[in-house]
């Protein structure tokens with residue numbers, strides 16, 4: 100296994116090399132910066148988004164979807180910002196620009212960026228539903244957290260696709276679609292680090308909020324996440340499993356989809372609530388896939 104110093108070197112090299120490919124559009128980075136600045140106003144954000152008409156129309160499409168359940172149609176961005184707040188509009192802009200990154204062909208019979216995107220939308224939808232049903236609020240941050248949790252695999256694909264093919268060969272699905280090996284161990288053996296480490300480095304590079312960096316870093320071991328981010332990490336951890344059980348896209352990094360007693364405990368989740376969420380999930384997923392798919 101790679102030492103800490105070696106790991107750091109590998110991550111630095113990977114993120115450096117993919118820099119020209121996996122960048123968020125400049126406007127998205129500017130939006131993140133602007134919203135993080137406490138002196139920014141709704142007008143500043145309106146001005147910035149107005150530069151990009153495609154982004155404007157995508158934001159309005161999401162605002163007017165059942166995702167927010169607002170009464171009546173909203174035709175203008177400034178109105179959307181007033182109704183939803185800067186932070187929500189920021190998250191919509193990020194989600195809309197992420198879709199573009201998950202492109203690329205079928206690299207093995209069991210992996211295509213598209214399958215990972217389907218999985219990410221599934222996890223995002225389930226995580227949002229969990230946050231909503233369990234009364235945590237922050238539902239669009241939850242959605243975004245679900246959307247980016249496995250983004251480290253896109254780093255792997257763009258950094259060295261042959262290594263990713265070797266990893267996937269070690270975990271290829273059995274006849275039921277279950278992995279035949281442990282993906283995180285295979286990544287550590289072949290790349291030197293896992294998709295969790297690659298993903299969190301990318302989030303740092305993008306200056307994403309720290310919660311999202313923790314989500315990518317610890318979604319397979321939520322108990323190890325920093326205390327202040329642990330709830331969100333657990334939400335994604337459970338959302339990941341709900342999406343996998345439903346059969347949304349890629350799921351070979353999960354040896355099983357059991358939800359631990361610690362997760363039930365931490366989130367105040369009950370088997371009844373979980374059943375309700377699983378029941379509401381397909382309709383909401385269809386909606387989200389239409390918007391972002």
Ligand SMILES: [Fe+2]
Nearest residue numbers: 248249318352
């Ligand atoms: Fe993962």
Ligand SMILES: [Fe+2]
Nearest residue numbers: 222248249339
């Ligand atoms: Fe996942």
